[in-house]
Amino acid sequence: MRAIFKYTAFRIILRHFRGPAALMFFCAILPGLAAASEADDRMLATFFEKRAACSNDYAAVIAICNKVTNSMPDSLYLPVIRGVQAWHELAAGKTNQAVATLQSMLSGGVDPIALSANTMACRWLTRLDREKVRQALTAYYAAHVAFPVSLEFMQKLPENRRPAIVDRWNQAWQYRLVTFERLPGLSDQRYELQSRELQAASDYKKILAIPY
Numbered sequence: 181m182r183a184i185f186k187y188t189a190f191r192i193i194l195r196h197f198r199g200p201a202a203l204m205f206f207c208a209i210l211p212g213l214a215a216a217s218e219a220d221d222r223m224l225a226t227f228f229e230k231r232a233a234c235s236n237d238y239a240a241v242i243a244i245c246n247k248v249t250n251s252m253p254d255s256l257y258l259p260v261i262r263g264v265q266a267w268h269e270l271a272a273g274k275t276n277q278a279v280a281t282l283q284s285m286l287s288g289g290v291d292p293i294a295l296s297a298n299t300m301a302c303r304w305l306t307r308l309d310r311e312k313v314r315q316a317l318t319a320y321y322a323a324h325v326a327f328p329v330s331l332e333f334m335q336k337l338p339e340n341r342r343p344a345i346v347d348r349w350n351q352a353w354q355y356r357l358v359t360f361e362r363l364p365g366l367s368d369q370r371y372e373l374q375s376r377e378l379q380a381a382s383d384y385k386k387i388l389a390i391p392y
Contacts, residue, residue, distance in 0.1 A: 224257045238272035259297030302348035307384035312343035347375040
């Protein structure tokens, strides 16, 4: 019976994972699915079934996540629940709450679930940090009618307005001015800003627009 339930839980969870990031998280769950208790398995399977029933109701999914977190604070799968919660908080515009949830996923744990949760948190926090760099660049443009040739100007900003100068992997931002194809002289009117780790997946709004 235990093996049958493991298989059933596996199939339920598999139905709710889509896309590269979700696949990465699912692969991290697999070792946990083998080692977790029956209570953990039942919780996770039930959680995804409930989430599927209200997937477009962000507030409802967040409430379900909070209920699970409060009822099973020591669950092996808690980082998984927090990952789901963080995405829905971001989608609902509850950025401050999402940041707190994502920060709770940061850890030095070496088990697959903890490592994947840490990576997922770093990815979203990096995208949010990039948004603040973009705001600083917009302010610079408003003052100079051109974007800077580098991000060195951020070092001179007041500490309370200075965005992160590195991403969550402690790597400097990849920043460069981009020339208009038909107007090669206007090389200070557009820019490209990426995390070295995320590359094209650095854009917060673009990635958040992808369904969970």
